Amino acid sequence: MTTTTQTDVLIIGAGPVGLFAVFELGLFDMKCHLVDILDRPGGQCAELYPEKPIYDIPALPSVTAQGLVDRLMEQIAPFKPTFSFNRMVSSLEKLEDGGFRATTDENEVIEAKVVVIAAGGGSFQPKRPPIPGIEAFEGTSVFYSVRRMEEFRGHDLVIVGGGDSALDWTLNLQPVAKSVTLVHRRPEFRAAPDSVNKMYALQEMRELEFQVGQVTGLAGSGGQLTSATVKGPDGDVEVACTRMLPFFGLTMKLGPIADWGLNLHENLIPVDTEKFETSVPGIFAIGDINWYPGKLKLILSGFHEAALMAQAAKRIVSPGERIVFQYTTSSTSLQKKLGVA
Amino acid sequence: MTKLSFVAFDGTRFDVDAENGSTVMENAIRNAVPGIEAECGGACACATCHVYVDEEWTGVVGEPEAMEEDMLDFAYEVQPNSRLSCQIKVRDELDGLVVRVPERQG
Numbered sequence: 001m002t003t004t005t006q007t008d009v010l011i012i013g014a015g016p017v018g019l020f021a022v023f024e025l026g027l028f029d030m031k032c033h034l035v036d037i038l039d040r041p042g043g044q045c046a047e048l049y050p051e052k053p054i055y056d057i058p059a060l061p062s063v064t065a066q067g068l069v070d071r072l073m074e075q076i077a078p079f080k081p082t083f084s085f086n087r088m089v090s091s092l093e094k095l096e097d098g099g100f101r102a103t104t105d106e107n108e109v110i111e112a113k114v115v116v117i118a119a120g121g122g123s124f125q126p127k128r129p130p131i132p133g134i135e136a137f138e139g140t141s142v143f144y145s146v147r148r149m150e151e152f153r154g155h156d157l158v159i160v161g162g163g164d165s166a167l168d169w170t171l172n173l174q175p176v177a178k179s180v181t182l183v184h185r186r187p188e189f190r191a192a193p194d195s196v197n198k199m200y201a202l203q204e205m206r207e208l209e210f211q212v213g214q215v216t217g218l219a220g221s222g223g224q225l226t227s228a229t230v231k232g233p234d235g236d237v238e239v240a241c242t243r244m245l246p247f248f249g250l251t252m253k254l255g256p257i258a259d260w261g262l263n264l265h266e267n268l269i270p271v272d273t274e275k276f277e278t279s280v281p282g283i284f285a286i287g288d289i290n291w292y293p294g295k296l297k298l299i300l301s302g303f304h305e306a307a308l309m310a311q312a313a314k315r316i317v318s319p320g321e322r323i324v325f326q327y328t329t330s331s332t333s334l335q336k337k338l339g340v341a
Numbered sequence: 342m343t344k345l346s347f348v349a350f351d352g353t354r355f356d357v358d359a360e361n362g363s364t365v366m367e368n369a370i371r372n373a374v375p376g377i378e379a380e381c382g383g384a385c386a387c388a389t390c391h392v393y394v395d396e397e398w399t400g401v402v403g404e405p406e407a408m409e410e411d412m413l414d415f416a417y418e419v420q421p422n423s424r425l426s427c428q429i430k431v432r433d434e435l436d437g438l439v440v441r442v443p444e445r446q447g
Binding site for chain 1: 367379381384386387407410411413414415417419447
């Protein structure tokens, strides 16, 4: 079923800059909907280094990346933004009325008057393990996620990795697959100790195999995998298999944004420095994903860009309306919006 | 100043003067050593500053901590002398250190 969300502004990316854009747009009464590939707000701050301190946020001498995200969520709460998590905007088209229609990878439709791309380094996507020739098996024998467990029924399955995804799927698919071999570089795991214990218990009962090593080669033809070479402490081992699930973490890729007809500059989106608008009027780009002379990839630069973008977005969302510049310190109308007056 | 040498995958050698307290990765980036990407900027969150520590130096440099070990799972062709260069701090004892850059990062 297709659901259509109507909003003033669609923000692609719920990292710190996308979140702060909700605040700046909200002061001008624009409603925002955010789409992010991750399952929670925060972008790189939440995914890559939540516990790391950041020292260059003005007036916060030290704040952890997750702490910054939590504060931003609190700051934008009065504007009641809506979110689509675990989603990627796969296509974006301009409508005749001047607005935009975005479709996610799960076929949800979002219609907005303005689009703000705040996608940082791109969308987080599963990292392709460095195995020569793996591309030839992707989508037929090698998968980076499990959509339906049934697709693995009766298969000799190799799962690669040492994190929670690898261990969880090892345990979940073990009863379904014909055989499961878990391959990990070392006998220690990042995954939850409980899952690791369960895995070792199953290995003890010979219900699955655990192989220490790194997958260095794949064999098969026509996309059909027949075996994987595992380089272990005692040399190479051939593991017969028909399906492989590598879980090597996430990396950032520009993804479908490249297909939206925007001018690009080395995988970044050039913008002007007055409105931070892209080559397509009505589509803005702020934060790490944009480029202009002198650009610095700093969170504080992204915040500044959000503030200026909001002025320009307001002119599109409410044409003809006079924009009054106000301070939150003294404006009762802004304070009402923030719920403090 | 502490002397460090990076050997790129094609064999090109980069001899650099490094300040104590800086990371080996920072010195690679500062001197544009090819093959060190450092995507995450040194947060031990990406495994794209992977290097091989010269065998003669592994004892002095030391072993990776647990978090770095976890991250090394994502690196390409991990060997016993693999380290993430953002997690090696330059100090006097490392004067003359040689690290090799792998064929590729992840």
